Amino acid sequence: MKIGVCLKQVPATDSPLKVKDAVTGVDLAGVKMQINPYDEFALEEALKLKDAKVATTVIVYTVGSADADARLKDAVARGADELVRIEDAGLADADSLGLARALAAAAKADGVGLLLCGKQAIDSDNAQVPAMIAELLGWAQATECDKLELSGSSFKAWVAAGGGARDVLSGALPAVVSTDKGINSPRSPSIKGVMASKKAKVDVRDLAALGLSAAAVAPKVQLSAWGAPAPRPQGRILQGSAAQVAKELVGLLRSEAKVI
Amino acid sequence: MGNGILVIAEHEGGVFKKSAAELVAKAKALGLGPVTALVIGHAGGAELGGFGADAVLTVTGGDTSRYSVATYVSAIQAAIAAVNPAAVFASAGAQARDGMPRLAARLGLGVGADVTELRLDGGALVGRRPLYAGKALADVRVSSSPAVFTLRANAFGVPASTGAAAPVSALAVSVSGALTKVVDREAPTSSVVDLTEADRIVSGGRSVASKDGYDKLIRPLAGAIGATPGASRACVDAGFAPHSHQVGQTGKVVNPSLYIAMGISGQIQHLAGMRTSKIIVAVNKDATAPIFQHATYGIVADMFEVGPLLQAELQAALAG
Ligand SMILES: Cc1cc2nc3c(=O)[nH]c(=O)nc-3n(C[C@H](O)[C@H](O)[C@H](O)COP(=O)(O)OP(=O)(O)OC[C@H]3O[C@@H](n4cnc5c(N)ncnc54)[C@H](O)[C@@H]3O)c2cc1C
Ligand SMILES: Nc1ncnc2c1ncn2[C@@H]1O[C@H](COP(=O)(O)O)[C@@H](O)[C@H]1O
Numbered sequence: 001m002k003i004g005v006c007l008k009q010v011p012a013t014d015s016p017l018k019v020k021d022a023v024t025g026v027d028l029a030g031v032k033m034q035i036n037p038y039d040e041f042a043l044e045e046a047l048k049l050k051d052a053k054v055a056t057t058v059i060v061y062t063v064g065s066a067d068a069d070a071r072l073k074d075a076v077a078r079g080a081d082e083l084v085r086i087e088d089a090g091l092a093d094a095d096s097l098g099l100a101r102a103l104a105a106a107a108k109a110d111g112v113g114l115l116l117c118g119k120q121a122i123d124s125d126n127a128q129v130p131a132m133i134a135e136l137l138g139w140a141q142a143t144e145c146d147k148l149e150l151s152g153s154s155f156k157a158w159v160a161a162g163g164g165a166r167d168v169l170s171g172a173l174p175a176v177v178s179t180d181k182g183i184n185s186p187r188s189p190s191i192k193g194v195m196a197s198k199k200a201k202v203d204v205r206d207l208a209a210l211g212l213s214a215a216a217v218a219p220k221v222q223l224s225a226w227g228a229p230a231p232r233p234q235g236r237i238l239q240g241s242a243a244q245v246a247k248e249l250v251g252l253l254r255s256e257a258k259v260i
Numbered sequence: 261m262g263n264g265i266l267v268i269a270e271h272e273g274g275v276f277k278k279s280a281a282e283l284v285a286k287a288k289a290l291g292l293g294p295v296t297a298l299v300i301g302h303a304g305g306a307e308l309g310g311f312g313a314d315a316v317l318t319v320t321g322g323d324t325s326r327y328s329v330a331t332y333v334s335a336i337q338a339a340i341a342a343v344n345p346a347a348v349f350a351s352a353g354a355q356a357r358d359g360m361p362r363l364a365a366r367l368g369l370g371v372g373a374d375v376t377e378l379r380l381d382g383g384a385l386v387g388r389r390p391l392y393a394g395k396a397l398a399d400v401r402v403s404s405s406p407a408v409f410t411l412r413a414n415a416f417g418v419p420a421s422t423g424a425a426a427p428v429s430a431l432a433v434s435v436s437g438a439l440t441k442v443v444d445r446e447a448p449t450s451s452v453v454d455l456t457e458a459d460r461i462v463s464g465g466r467s468v469a470s471k472d473g474y475d476k477l478i479r480p481l482a483g484a485i486g487a488t489p490g491a492s493r494a495c496v497d498a499g500f501a502p503h504s505h506q507v508g509q510t511g512k513v514v515n516p517s518l519y520i521a522m523g524i525s526g527q528i529q530h531l532a533g534m535r536t537s538k539i540i541v542a543v544n545k546d547a548t549a550p551i552f553q554h555a556t557y558g559i560v561a562d563m564f565e566v567g568p569l570l571q572a573e574l575q576a577a578l579a580g
Contacts, residue, residue, distance in 0.1 A: 013509050013529045017395040026396050037510045095370055096361065119357075122509055123392050126373045128361035131329075135365035140439035141329065143358040146503070156443070161327065162354035163272065164448030164504055171440035181510060182503040220370030225399040229390070229535070237547075237558040245559045246569035249541065250577045252557060257539045259460070259518040260485060260577065 001173075003046045003055040004112035005080065006103055006130070007039040007062050009071040010123040018228070025226040026123075035071050038118025040186040041179040045148060046116050047079045048184060054150055055114075057081045061106055063091055063099050069202050076197040077189030083200055084110075088207040090214030096124075098217035100132035105210040108137060112174070114155075119144045119178040130178035140171035146182040262406055264293035266345040267313070268336065270355060274302045279351035279413045279457060281311040286416045287349055288312025290380055297426070298339045300324055300331060306428050310421030317342070317431040323438070326445070330438035332359035333366060338433045340367070345406050347385055352410035353456055364408055371408040372400040376415040376515075376536070385409065393509040393532035413457040414515045449502060452488045455512040461537070463490035463507055465524035466498055467563070474500040477567045478522060484574045490514065490534075492524045508533035522563045526551025543567070 011017060012032040020027035035043070049055040059082040060075045062068050072083040086102045094102070107115050117130040134141035142148070142157030146166075149156045153173045160180065161167040189197070207214060238245040238252075253260045265287040269280035280297070287295045294314040299305040301324035305316035319335045332355060340348065350356040352374045364371045375387030387400040387409050402408060455461060462485075464478035474495065482489040491501035493508055507514055509532035519537035524530060526542070526549055534540070535554060542555035543563045552558045559566055 011392065013393075013532075014527070016528065017392050019396050025398065026392055097365060097368070097370065100361075100365060125391055125393065125513075126371075127357045128364070128371055128373060131358060131361035132365040135362040141358070141362065142440070144354065157440075158446070159358070160354045160504075161445065163454045164450065164452075166446040167327075167442045168444035168446070169440040170443045175439075180503075181506065220368075220402060220404040221372060222401045222403065223391075223398040224401070225388075227397050229394060229397055232535070232540075232554050233556075235540075235552070235555045235558055237552065237560060242561050242565045242569055245561065246566055246573045249557055249559065249570065250573040253518065253539070253541075254577060257518075257556065259539050260574065 001055055001113040002057045002059060002111055003049055004107045004110065004115040005039065005043045005046045005058060005060045005075070006115065006117040007043060007060050007071065007075060008036045008121045009033045009062070009064060009068045010036045010121060013037065013122065019226050022226050023224070025223065033071065035074060036118050036121050038120055038122070038179060041181065041183050042116035042118050043075055043078065043080065044184045044186040045179055047187065049150065050079065059084060059110055059112065061086065061103055063094070063102055072202055073197040073200055074189065076200040077193040078187055079190070079193055083202045085202050085204050086210065087204055090207050090217055093219050094217055095219040095221035096126050096128035097132055098219055100129050100136055101212060101217050102207070102210060103129065104133045104136040105212055106205060107133070109210065114173055115176045117176065117178045119180050130176050134176035137174070137176070140175040142169055142175065142177045144180040145177050146180045148177060148183065262344040262346040264343065264345050265290070265295050266339055266343050266348045266406070267295060267297045268348070268350040268356070269297040269299050269305060269308055270351055270353070271299065271302050274304065276308070277351070277457065278418055279353070280308065281418045282413070282416050283349045283351060283411055284308050284311040284313045285419050286378060286411065290378065290385070292346055292380065292385070296339070296343050296345065298336065300335050301326070304428065306425040307421070309424040309426030311419065313426040316426045316428040318428060319431050319433050322435055326442060327355050328438065328442060329359050329362055329440070331435050333363045334435045335431070335433045336363050337366065338431055340406060342431060348406050348408045350410050352412050353454070356410045360408060360410060369404040369406065369408050370402040371410065372402045373410050374412050375400060375409050376412050378409065378411070390536070393513070394535050395532065412515055414459060414517070452486070455488050455490055455505070455507065455514050458488035458514065459516050460485050460487035460518045461490045461507070461514055461516045462487045462520045462522065463492065463524060464495055464501065464522045465492040466494035467523040468495060468500055471500045477564060481520070481522070481567055481571045484571045485578065487518070492530050521551055522567060524551055525549050526554060
């Protein structure tokens with residue numbers, strides 16, 4: 001079975017980001033980029049299935065410009081086989097549904113039997129693309145999965161059910177599974193993998209190659225008026241013995257902050 | 261173009277979540293027409309009238325006893341067909357993250373995710389939402405009809421009920437095309453509210469030093485004020501707390517009235533998950549820890565010394 005992984009490059013979590021202006025949004029010039037942390041779990045899950053000989057080929061998909069190729073090659077260094085990058089002017093302002101249409105079309109064309117995604121891209125913070133792909137393909141879905149078992153063409157997935165509960169879902173492949181922390185520990189690149197990544201080719205596809213028109217991916221969600229979060233008001237350090245500050249804090253929480 | 265707002269009112273075994281009242285009240289306050297609450301898996305909901313619901317639609321029977329994506333999508337699809345709303349609101353929690361994108365893809369709708377503010381601008385709804393884990397904010401507009409928004413819990417507030425009752429009617433829904441089956445449910449590790457919905461949180465850092473340290477310092481302190489226990493990633497990675505407890509950019513994004521950080525340094529990834537908390541209390545023995553730059557109240561001390569004293573003071577205050 002071919003297994004697909006949707007992988008997005010995002011600003012490194014420790015980068016302090018600045019909003020350039022209200023129209024452009026965040027200034028990414030010179031910002032260090034990394035694989036979306038949740039997509040690392042998706043990639044690792046695919047690689048584990050390859051180690052277990054369940055997957056024959058691991059294909060990594062991204063929608064983005066050529067500067068994402070470095071992240072795709074990072075995936076080869078860990079063991080991914082094929083790289084697909086979808087780029088088209090029609091996707092420049094794509095919303096989740098547009099991205100999902102492009103990724104769904106590519107995965108379908110390649111005959112992928114399981115598509116693994118992260119639960120959320122930590123830049124757009126939408127948590128929408130995986131379930132949208134599942135619907136567009138008419139496939140089963142498992143959202144925020146932290147344990148996955150495959151047996152033949154059926155799967156069991158442990159997913160968040162709200163309130164800290166977990167549901168155990170069973171279904172048949174093909175499916176889209178979005179991965180959460182806890183599902184695995186992503187591996188580091190191997191030396192062999194790093195060598196392979198230097199020669200790795202990226203298969204670049206545009207909308208026409210996917211059989212899609214720009215109109216089909218036209219965004220219905222628009223972002224504007226970008227700004228920075230308001231700074232928090234200056235706080236206060238309480239002084240005195242442990243017993244004194246504990247007492248003072250409770251008084252402040254009650255009478256000043258009014259939260260208890 | 262539709263009329264009014266359809267609100268997905270979540271409940272747990274027939275008890276409405278705080279977010280149900282919060283969303284209904286916000287929908288009403290926007291003045292975009294009638295507010296219809298959709299209740300899946302429970303026959304009641306008249307009390308939502310007290311927060312502004314003009315009508316309640318209930319879906320029961322079949323496989324509605326617990327959440328499933330097929331039921332969720334079918335029920336909302338049927339409600340949209342029945343009500344023809346201009347907008348659909350859901351709480352930005354586990355159910356909406358699983359089901360709402362699937363519905364949106366089915367109907368070709370746009371979803372404005374996780375908004376913390378909503379206003380009307382020339383008749384159109386405009387949300388404001390954090391992006392890049394709260395390092396930036398932007399307005400979000402949705403051009404589909406209906407427009408879908410998911411609202412962050414605790415961002416809008418719950419007014420007191422007027423006591424009014426809303427008319428409740430049953431909505432017939434046929435659920436088809438279930439591709440997965442819930443074969444088991446693992447109960448939550450504790451009975452407290454989920455971090456993302458919690459109004460009070462007490463989190464512990466790596467320096468709790470052991471699972472025992474977490475269980476003896478953080479959990480009882482949280483328990484004293486009915487707070488949900490949270491943790492830094494370093495605390496989770498060390499195995500002192502389960503990963504579901506992680507607060508931060510790659511954990512839960514939380515929005516409580518009170519966030520108490522015990523022995524947490526306040527790295528950028530942790531701040532990303534809790535910086536919108538209304539009141540932040542930091543206890544850290546290092547006066548230069550970055551968390552103090554964000555704290556409303558800071559205590560420079562050993563948390564193992566202050567923690568139990570604080571717990572006793574809180575218990576006394578709440579008892580008195
Ligand atoms: C990709 C990525 C994603 C990440 N995502 C997250 C995330 O989602 N959430 C998250 O939290 N982190 C995240 N991190 C990790 C983050 O960078 C920090 O490493 C982590 O938050 C530190 O946790 P900590 O504050 O418990 O530990 P430390 O930074 O080690 O701080 C411990 C603090 O405890 C104090 N202390 C020690 N003993 C005591 C005592 N007895 N009493 C009082 N204070 C004491 C110390 O002064 C210190 O300030 C992420 C990192 C990466 C690279
Ligand atoms: N541009 C993209 N390219 C590839 N995968 C993506 C892209 N955007 C989102 N995804 C996938 O969808 C998941 C959820 O993203 P989102 O819905 O944007 O939060 C991510 O973790 C990725 O696996």
